[in-house]
Amino acid sequence: MPDECDFPCLLTTYIRMVIVMEKVKLYNSIIDTNIQHKLPEAGWCTDLVQYATYKCGIEGMISTAFLFCPEIVEVKGYIFIKQFFNCAEGKELEYLKSLEEQYQYNKKDIEMSVNSCSIGDFFVGDTRELMDDDDIISQFAHALVYFWKCRVRDLFPERNIVVELGYELMGELGLSITLYEDTSSHTGRNGI
Numbered sequence: 001m002p003d004e005c006d007f008p009c010l011l012t013t014y015i016r017m018v019i020v021m022e023k024v025k026l027y028n029s030i031i032d033t034n035i036q037h038k039l040p041e042a043g044w045c046t047d048l049v050q051y052a053t054y055k056c057g058i059e060g061m062i063s064t065a066f067l068f069c070p071e072i073v074e075v076k077g078y079i080f081i082k083q084f085f086n087c088a089e090g091k092e093l094e095y096l097k098s099l100e101e102q103y104q105y106n107k108k109d110i111e112m113s114v115n116s117c118s119i120g121d122f123f124v125g126d127t128r129e130l131m132d133d134d135d136i137i138s139q140f141a142h143a144l145v146y147f148w149k150c151r152v153r154d155l156f157p158e159r160n161i162v163v164e165l166g167y168e169l170m171g172e173l174g175l176s177i178t179l180y181e182d183t184s185s186h187t188g189r190n191g192i
Contacts, residue, residue, distance in 0.1 A: 118174055
C-alpha cells in the first residue's frame with residue numbers, strides 16, 4: 001500500500017496522463033481500416049501499410065503513387081489526365097479542336113469526355129472476387145478522388161477543378177470517376 005507521499009504523486013501522474021491523452025488526436029485514414037479483413041492474405045499484417053508493401057513491393061508502390069498523383073496536361077486552358085488524353089505528341093491542338101466541335105465548345109463536357117473512367121477499367125483482367133465487392137471498389141474510388149483533388153488543388157489553386165464519382169459518367173460502365181473545371185460556380189477553389 002502506498003504511503004501518503006506516494007498517493008499525491010500517483011494522482012498528479014494520472015492527471016497529467018489524462019491531460020496528455022486529451023491532446024492526442026487520431027485523424028483516420030480515408031480508407032476504412034476494417035476493410036483489411038476482406039483482403040486475401042492480410043490476416044498476419046499489423047495494418048494496411050504493411051499489407052501494401054508486402055503485396056506491391058517498391059515497384060508497385062511507385063506505380064500506385066503515379067496513379068494517385070497522375071500527370072496532368074493543360075491544353076488551351078483545358079485540364080486533362082494525361083493517361084486519358086489519347087493523341088499523338090504534337091497533335092494535341094488538332095485533337096482538342098475535334099473535341100470542341102464534337103461537344104460544341106462546352107468545356108465541362110470536353111474535359112469530362114476525356115477524364116471519365118470506369119473504376120473497373122483500372123483493373124481490366126482482374127477476375128478475383130474482390131472486383132465484385134462494392135466496399136472494396138468504393139474504398140479505392142474514394143481514395144482516388146481524394147488524391148486527384150489534392151493534385152489539382154496543388155497545380156491549380158485558384159481554379160475550381162472538380163473530381164467526382166458517379167455512375168455511367170459520359171457513357172462509362174458502373175462507378176466512374178471524372179475531373180473537370182466548373183467555371184459556372186463560385187463555390188471556392190477545387191470543388192470545395
